[in-house]
Amino acid sequence: MERWRGKWALVTGASSGIGWALAEQLAAQGTNLVLTARRADRLARLADDVTTRYKVQTQIFAADLARPQAPGEIFRFTNQKGLPIELLINNAGFGAYGEFRKIEAQRLLDMVQVNVASVVHLTHLFLPPMVERRSGYILIVASTAAFQPVPYISTYAATKGFDLLFAEGLAEEVRRYGVRVCALCPGSTVSEFNEVAGQPAHLLRAQEPNEKVARVGLEALAAGKSRVISGTRNWLSVEGQRLAPRRLVTRVAARMFMPPQ
């Protein structure tokens, strides 16, 4: 991670969980940060903390990625400040647990905007300068939910499936321009995710610390991998499921995730 010392990284969803940990670890290696999320107070606290501890430069930009204009605003902000973004970390995202028909349509559409459309838009904006410089890194936070359908978080799993396929495809497209793209696939991780998604506590399997997940993602990105699953147990579970018929896997997931009737 020494390679990013003195460079600028943009981290979305930096106000909490995995994004906060990614930002901290990059700062610890001397990377300057543009931090974005909706909660500006949290971003300011993180910026103060890493500036004091690691003597890096930071900028914060509060934005709601459910607004289609937000990626363009973030891009203009970095351009106006003259900050060349060497690392784009597409981390912001959220889920919504329950029967699809009972979840408010706007919440699902916002999820698609944040988890999918804003990832495509930010990547489309920040990639060309990287290609021009023949140097750049893009991390896209997907999930182990990306590898199979997951009833009762169907929309969320589908957004993460998109993120995974997008990252892997793009990684091959841009490798020849010196740009690396990697999908980080965490399993259950300590963060505010479950609270925001409204997932009941009994669905919480062994959670990984967000610091560990962040380290796995940054190391895989630096190593030029196009995807990484955090944790051996998560890796075994994903790879094991490939051997079983998809319909069976989906039915088992439905039984696990079904809300009490």
Ligand SMILES: NC(=O)c1ccc[n+]([C@@H]2O[C@H](COP(=O)([O-])OP(=O)(O)OC[C@H]3O[C@@H](n4cnc5c(N)ncnc54)[C@H](OP(=O)(O)O)[C@@H]3O)[C@@H](O)[C@H]2O)c1
């Ligand atoms: N935790 C898990 O078990 C797990 C597992 C697999 C994948 N993931 C993925 O990991 C990523 C990070 O999630 P986390 O676990 O760290 O959860 P988290 O603690 O809830 O953090 C989510 C981050 O996304 C930001 N965000 C959410 N909606 C946003 C919006 N409309 N506009 C801008 N920013 C928004 C939040 O910031 P504000 O609320 O301040 O806007 C927050 O910083 C997500 O993509 C998630 O899908 C998590």
